[in-house]
Amino acid sequence: QKEVEQNSGPLSVPEGAIASLNCTYSDRGSQSFFWYRQYSGKSPELIMFIYSNGDKEDGRFTAQLNKASQYVSLLIRDSQPSDSATYLCAVPSSGTYKYIFGTGTRLKVLA
């Protein structure tokens, strides 16, 4: 069973701090990795995707990928209360175009 694992949290950080969210995956053939943000009762929306080892930055968000260690992380700089949500890691299962989602990490940014 190909899996994607995340710590369910909640991860609490003070406003202005860096939030670090982690995801590990088991399918070594996976080539691309997605981070979605989901507010309570709402649908997931894409934050970042990454497919090369290293860092990818977009505004306050940085995705980090290490294929050798099979983990991908999301850093949120200058965290705001509006960042409080559940963050889902998604990995397309190699060769199938099915997306395997982690259970999500709930982030709480304290004002």
Place this chain on the structure above:
Amino acid sequence: DADVTQTPRNRITKTGKRIMLECSQTKGHDRMYWYRQDPGLGLRLIYYSFDVKDINKGEISDGYSVSRQAQAKFSLSLESAIPNQTALYFCATSEIGGDYNEQFFGPGTRLTVL
């Protein structure tokens, strides 16, 4: 207008009833997916379709069936609803081709089976 729509948005039904959840999209995507979400369990794939003639079971297809009536429409049916099918259901679409295609989600249907 929303690119991926789901109807109904909320539904309360009784055990044993047949229920259909509908999904429509205007994005022109070939791939469509149905997920359910339960607290603590994340998104789990029920069925997916890559075109009107291609329907595939996901990890939790038992008790569900689907119909791809057209490229833009993908319906999920519960033939005889049971209480443990109470969940939030999402439809999603993605483009065909390449490995880096994000999924676009509908607003969700909250289903309660009494």
